[in-house]
Amino acid sequence: MKKQVWMLAFLFSAGLSAAEIHVDFEKGTPKGDGSKENPYPDVRVAAAAAKPGDLIRIAKASEPIRNNILISKADGTREKPIVVDAGFNTFLGTVPLDANKFVSIGNDVYKTRVPLSMSPGFRGRYFFLYQGKRIGMGQSSKTKPDKLKKVDELQPLEWTIERLPKSDSNPNSLLCHLYFKVPAGKTLESLRLEELVASMDSGITIVGKIRHVTVRNAVVKNFWNDGSNFHFDCRGIVVENIAAIECNDDGTSAHETCEVTARNYLVAGCQTGFCHVQQAQFSHENFYITDTLAKDIYLLNTGGNKLKNIIVEGSSKDGIYFFDGNTEIVDSVFIARKPQTITMNKAKSKVEVKNTWTFGYTDSTGLSFLQAKDLASVEKQAAAMKAKLLKIFADGGDKTVADYFAEKEKK
Secondary structure, three states: OHHHHHHHHHHHHHHOOOOEEEEOOOOOOOOOOOOOOOOEOOHHHHHHHOOOOOEEEEOOOOOOEOOOEEEOOOEOOOOOOEEEEEEEEEEEOEEEOOHHHEEEEEOOEEEEOOOEEOOHHHHOOOOEEEOOEEEOOOOOOOOOOOOOOOHHHOOOOEEEEEEOOOEOOEOOOOEEEEEEEOOOOOOHHHHOOEEEOOOOOOOEEEEEOOEEEEEEEEEEEOOOOOOEEEEEOOEEEEEEEEEEEOOOOEOEEEOOOOEEEEEEEEEEOOOEEEEEOOOOEEEEEEEEEEOOOOEEEEEOOOOOEEEEEEEEEEOOOOOEEEOOEEEEEEOOEEEEEEEEEEEEOOOOEEEEEEOOEEEEEEEOOOOOOEEOOOOHHHHHHHHHHHHHHHHHHHHOOOOHHHHHHHHHHHO
16 A cells, blocks of 8 residues: 555656756747747747746757747746746847838938837837947937937938827827938948837846746847836746846836846846836846946835845946835945946935945945945956856857957957
């Protein structure tokens, strides 16, 4: 009898053993079953099919993947999370521009053939890529954006948007014409521009009632919104070994009642290092943030934040801003590469600081930041964090992160 019970227990536990589910963005098909021989075409399908403890493995692509990691259904457990290993692939938020959607109107200016429906959030984060460089026209949702030019003011390689007036067919003023001016003697097609995919907002998007999912080993680049984005009621979420490169909003951002942990996270050239809102709760560890455009750190969430080993080499317009909620900062370094400020809304925000150094920031908070007397004393710590994260991506076979910093060194 004991032998029969033991055998039944063994068979039951074997039936619950974790599976390895395969995703291949190049070879997967809608008829895939998640096996290595017949992989799923994307992560959304794989995550919905996964059971607690399963590992979703993304095959190494031959080139950057023009898609994102989207999870809208997944149910792991604390003991057995569902893990997505992205294999250090690079995910891109742009595709080659279809020049046929535009028509020449003279003076080297091209206009969309038909009006585009563009929400304010999308309009405010719009950009093109030309030879790998972002043409954003100073647009941002996290700082005061530059005023868009009139069509007749455009210079070569500039664009603008002309909103159409409200009407019965355009009640929400979402319809717009988009204009782009090419250099003399060029055509729009010859520039080989890249455009955004409106439906693909963030590199990692986890949305819905999601439980205990880990996403690791990914580079996300040139998405119009965030590097990673969490919405509604995601709990027990972990993202690690992630690089967000030149996404046009936050390096990472959580909303509503999401609970997220991010570690070993590199942010370069985004509007903010991270920004969270509503009741979200977020734990950050081992971040390196550089080349931010709007704010280095922007916290508006009431669920609470933990910041440990956060390195900021700030160059943004607005610096660091604690607006709401409780935040704990430990063992971090904030270096301003140009004059910036650290500010907080003292009526709403409570911040506790331990062993955290600043250099170059004007601090109006009255918090117990340690003021470095010279750059060398804090730069060593920043360089160590940068090197640690670069090694993670290099060891994983990624070249995108190294290429970004190599290009930066040339300037």
